[in-house]
Amino acid sequence: MNIIICLKQVPDTAKVKMNPDGTLIRTGVPSILNPYDHFALATALEIKKQTGAKIKVLSMGPSQASKVLRLALALGADEGYLLSDKAFAGSDTWATAYALSCAIKKISPFDLILCGQMAIDGDTAQTGPEIAGQLNIPQITFCSNIEEVSPKTLTVKKLIDGGHQILEITLPALITLTTPHNFVFPYPSFTDIFKAQEKPLFTWTAQDVNADINKLGLKGSPTRVAKIYPPVQKQKGAVKTLSADDTALEIIKILQAQKVIK
Amino acid sequence: MTDLKSYKNIWVFAEIDQINKTLKSVSLELLSAAKKLAGELNCKTAVVIIGQENKKFFDEFSKYGADIIYNIEDVSFTHYDTQNYFQILFALTKKYKPEAILFPSTYIGRDLAPRLASRLSCGLTADCTALSSKDANLVQSRPAFGGNIMADIICPNTRPQMATVRANILPKIILDIPTKPQIIEEHFKAIPSKVRLIKTKEDKRSEILKPEEADIVISIGRGVKNKETFSLIKEIAGKLGAALGATRPVIEEGLLPKNHQIGQSGVTVKPKIYISFGISGALQHTVGMNNSDLIISVNKDDKAPIFNLCQYGFVGDVEQIVPKILQAINKLK
Numbered sequence A: 001m002n003i004i005i006c007l008k009q010v011p012d013t014a015k016v017k018m019n020p021d022g023t024l025i026r027t028g029v030p031s032i033l034n035p036y037d038h039f040a041l042a043t044a045l046e047i048k049k050q051t052g053a054k055i056k057v058l059s060m061g062p063s064q065a066s067k068v069l070r071l072a073l074a075l076g077a078d079e080g081y082l083l084s085d086k087a088f089a090g091s092d093t094w095a096t097a098y099a100l101s102c103a104i105k106k107i108s109p110f111d112l113i114l115c116g117q118m119a120i121d122g123d124t125a126q127t128g129p130e131i132a133g134q135l136n137i138p139q140i141t142f143c144s145n146i147e148e149v150s151p152k153t154l155t156v157k158k159l160i161d162g163g164h165q166i167l168e169i170t171l172p173a174l175i176t177l178t179t180p181h182n183f184v185f186p187y188p189s190f191t192d193i194f195k196a197q198e199k200p201l202f203t204w205t206a207q208d209v210n211a212d213i214n215k216l217g218l219k220g221s222p223t224r225v226a227k228i229y230p231p232v233q234k235q236k237g238a239v240k241t242l243s244a245d246d247t248a249l250e251i252i253k254i255l256q257a258q259k260v261i262k
Numbered sequence B: 001m002t003d004l005k006s007y008k009n010i011w012v013f014a015e016i017d018q019i020n021k022t023l024k025s026v027s028l029e030l031l032s033a034a035k036k037l038a039g040e041l042n043c044k045t046a047v048v049i050i051g052q053e054n055k056k057f058f059d060e061f062s063k064y065g066a067d068i069i070y071n072i073e074d075v076s077f078t079h080y081d082t083q084n085y086f087q088i089l090f091a092l093t094k095k096y097k098p099e100a101i102l103f104p105s106t107y108i109g110r111d112l113a114p115r116l117a118s119r120l121s122c123g124l125t126a127d128c129t130a131l132s133s134k135d136a137n138l139v140q141s142r143p144a145f146g147g148n149i150m151a152d153i154i155c156p157n158t159r160p161q162m163a164t165v166r167a168n169i170l171p172k173i174i175l176d177i178p179t180k181p182q183i184i185e186e187h188f189k190a191i192p193s194k195v196r197l198i199k200t201k202e203d204k205r206s207e208i209l210k211p212e213e214a215d216i217v218i219s220i221g222r223g224v225k226n227k228e229t230f231s232l233i234k235e236i237a238g239k240l241g242a243a244l245g246a247t248r249p250v251i252e253e254g255l256l257p258k259n260h261q262i263g264q265s266g267v268t269v270k271p272k273i274y275i276s277f278g279i280s281g282a283l284q285h286t287v288g289m290n291n292s293d294l295i296i297s298v299n300k301d302d303k304a305p306i307f308n309l310c311q312y313g314f315v316g317d318v319e320q321i322v323p324k325i326l327q328a329i330n331k332l333k
């Protein structure tokens, strides 16, 4: 079985700080492997253990993004592919999915493509299903687990509103994965990192993957970011430190004023 | 070049709940938004509904302003299936050329819309919290970077303009005079799908109110460490008719079912009153509740970020304050 995993390098948005004017402070924010992709990688490594699958990891980004590919190789992926070219800069999800699909076609054959449910910076959750659309292969999004793997099919657990479904999908297919909350992300040992330096990591340009320049970057993106601004802050009220009794009484007073209690 | 002028009308994809087969309320929120946009852009609203026995929802659509209903009914479309729903929307879009399509930002909307956008080579804006129009374009506002920033997204050169829109944010507006929608029946044959549904399972539901439907939500965070305090909070919620919510770490511990998680990876709520106990106020949580009309918070740390967005903040220990609140309520009744 051949598995391709799409990995995105992202700023750790949980550590992002804001300027007083509400703009982002980007410097000093560590870059990490998108947590959902990290889980997708761990899932693929499990499948590899069971079936001896071959794992190829793919990322589009600047040259530093090779770090997330190296991490994946150290954890047990077999080959890395970095798509790096000025032509990709400013791509929206449509253009990103197009570029990644071009690379996937070149990496082919594949049985399974894994993506994270979403990237924690762009937050769109669109790239996975858009890749599946462009490659015209079936998809299941927001999966919380891969239950069973066979050479021709996969059984997965998928989240739906108010519950979940168990679905079977015919391969080749694309799956996006959500992360269980208490998941402990695996990190490689020093020896693993050292050994992985021998593993192949290729860097490709737009031309290398036969991508049409007009469908990439800002030019190829149907969406435009017209404006970025800080979220509206609620009017901040008083913060009081009172005794437990007085706090309770104040809260009751507010609820009475709101006519919740008499 | 796409001839933008040949595209008209604002479509809404109406979603049917996969478990209880009711119309999802967000469909009507989208219809109200579509009605407003259609007024500004001088065009009509249309609902696309795919499923079985859809007619029972038509009254709702007319109350909320549908001018056209595209009805696709067949037993084989009872369950959502990406490929089948995609082929239907793809064909309808090519045939009728809508100016815009709004999808609920649900598991289904976020599966279907990107599939369609990719094949139509159209832009898609994710998880919008506001929609407006400017110079004949839809302005789609959305949070990004885990809620740290807002972005306005436009798609000036492609049609249809597509967006997924978050539930429970936009208002539902009943019209004084319901519309008399034109009903267009469209027939499709199901294609054999590469995805087979083995079973659907409903999450264990608590008897307690759903947070996204309640006027008062009482939410707990990691600061509520004591089971005793938690049961007192449940009692308070019962007396006030409030729903319970929680942060992700609390849900992980299994204190409440997953559908009570408030925030980015949970539900969005907009109650009249939101009371938080022992919640720090991480952005991933606050994006799900900061539109509440009134926010009251108790936290022992006077620098907790939650205090930046509440009208009434109280520094103190929940273990001591919670029993006092219950006592005071009991005294009143």
Ligand SMILES: Cc1cc2nc3c(=O)[nH]c(=O)nc-3n(C[C@H](O)[C@H](O)[C@H](O)COP(=O)(O)OP(=O)(O)OC[C@H]3O[C@@H](n4cnc5c(N)ncnc54)[C@H](O)[C@@H]3O)c2cc1C
Pocket: A006, A007, A008, A009, A034, A036, A037, A058, A059, A060, A061, A091, A092, A093, A094, A096, A100, A114, A115, A116, A117, A118, A119, A120, A121, A122, A123, A124, A125, A126, A127, A128, A223, A225, A228, B123, B124, B125, B126, B142, B144, B145, B150, B151, B153
């Ligand atoms: C403020 C802001 C708002 C934006 N809003 C939109 C919008 O509404 N619509 C839109 O189309 N674009 C939007 N974009 C652009 C979008 O963020 C980029 O296209 C980005 O490259 C991919 O989207 P994402 O980060 O949301 O990833 P997601 O679609 O959330 O990522 C899902 C999965 O796809 C894979 N993946 C994504 N990117 C890569 C990559 N570079 N390399 C390898 N795998 C990858 C990973 O497996 C990831 O887990 C916005 C950008 C900004 C800055």
Ligand SMILES: Cc1cc2nc3c(=O)[nH]c(=O)nc-3n(C[C@H](O)[C@H](O)[C@H](O)COP(=O)(O)OP(=O)(O)OC[C@H]3O[C@@H](n4cnc5c(N)ncnc54)[C@H](O)[C@@H]3O)c2cc1C
Pocket: A014, A120, B220, B221, B222, B223, B224, B246, B247, B248, B249, B250, B261, B262, B263, B264, B265, B266, B267, B277, B278, B279, B280, B281, B282, B283, B284, B285, B288, B298, B299, B300, B301, B304, B316, B317, B318, B319
């Ligand atoms: C991709 C992603 C998605 C996420 N999605 C969500 C989501 O949907 N919803 C969500 O909630 N979180 C989400 N999170 C997690 C989020 O970042 C925070 O970790 C979480 O909201 C913190 O929960 P908390 O406030 O309960 O805990 P903490 O941050 O640990 O805060 C506990 C608070 O309790 C106070 N406290 C402690 N003891 C007492 C006491 N005795 N009396 C009074 N106060 C006390 C402390 O001062 C502290 O402020 C997500 C994170 C990521 C990375």
